[in-house]
Amino acid sequence: MGAGYRQFCPIAKAMELLDERWTLLVVRELVSGSQRFNDLRRGLPRMSPTLLSRRLHQLVRAGVVERRVEGGEVRYVLTRAGHELRPVLEALGAWGTRWIGELGDEDLDPKLLLWDMHRHVDHAAVPGGRTVVHFRFRDVPADLSAWWLVITRDEADICDVDPGHAVAVTVTASLRGMVRVWRGDLTWPEALRTGVVSVTGPEALRRALPRWFTLSDFAAVPRPAPSGSG
Known part of the structure; x- marks a missing residue:
């Protein structure tokens, strides 16, 4: 992560984590129910595995995601903080649907x-x-x-x-x-x-x-x- 915005505004503090490339889309996949690394990759087919690993590590470190190992299987599960991002994503998706309609x-x-x-x-x-x-x-x-x-x-x-x-x-x-x-x-x-x-x-x-x-x-x-x- 970069140096940050250096503002006390809570929006600025949230975006220091969330506005890095792909981060919110990783959260989108987690909110949609994906928990395993390979399932996350299928929902983010143009994201490199290395970058996905890095973003998951950042989200775990920030307390948004919990990494669970059960019987040799690794799952990434949203914490309470992660689940509270659902309405943020829903609002962004609705706004994008209404106002950014062009698809290349x-x-x-x-x-x-x-x-x-x-x-x-x-x-x-x-x-x-x-x-x-x-x-x-x-x-x-x-x-x-x-x-x-x-x-x-x-x-x-x-x-x-x-x-x-x-x-x-x-x-x-x-x-x-x-x-x-x-x-x-x-x-x-x-x-x-x-x-x-x-x-x-x-x-x-x-x-x-x-x-x-x-x-x-x-x-x-x-x-x-x-x-x-x-």
């Missing part, structure tokens, strides 16, 4: 999209047994274009190679289009009607698919009216 191509990441989708599955809405959703993205390199989400009533797993199970439905979309649906910028019906997203498979499953996901935590945030409206 570099902001689009299928790994992060599928990771976020897998932890927003409504397991009660998915058919019994095993359900496999195959995602095909039209506008990304071939090695990142195909993904499989394997869903049961208890868990969801992401595969970047064919897991060999029967596919229930296939979702074909541009990565940008699927991200827009996930963020709430475009509804499922709009995306399907305009061809931004297409779904193939048995009709009952095609119709049910949108209900299998609860969308991003910020999808329901109201957007400001376009300039000049009203």
Whole structure:
């Protein structure tokens, strides 16, 4: 950490810890339920393992995170101070949704999209047994274009190679289009009607698919009216 702001203001003191690159995103993943190092990496696919280790160490030292070793397994668990950052992150996310709407191509990441989708599955809405959703993205390199989400009533797993199970439905979309649906910028019906997203498979499953996901935590945030409206 740097020399700090040298101000007694509590905002300044908090930001001495939290405004270092990636730190708040590490906290975001912890608030979202990730506790193991590899799960944190999957939610932060463009963060180096070395930097992740460093940020976790800083958060542990600051009393925001507790490092627990249980039977040879290491978990990172939010302390009371860490849990109190949840409303801060929710406010930041809502503000960013409302006022920073532009996404560059570099902001689009299928790994992060599928990771976020897998932890927003409504397991009660998915058919019994095993359900496999195959995602095909039209506008990304071939090695990142195909993904499989394997869903049961208890868990969801992401595969970047064919897991060999029967596919229930296939979702074909541009990565940008699927991200827009996930963020709430475009509804499922709009995306399907305009061809931004297409779904193939048995009709009952095609119709049910949108209900299998609860969308991003910020999808329901109201957007400001376009300039000049009203």
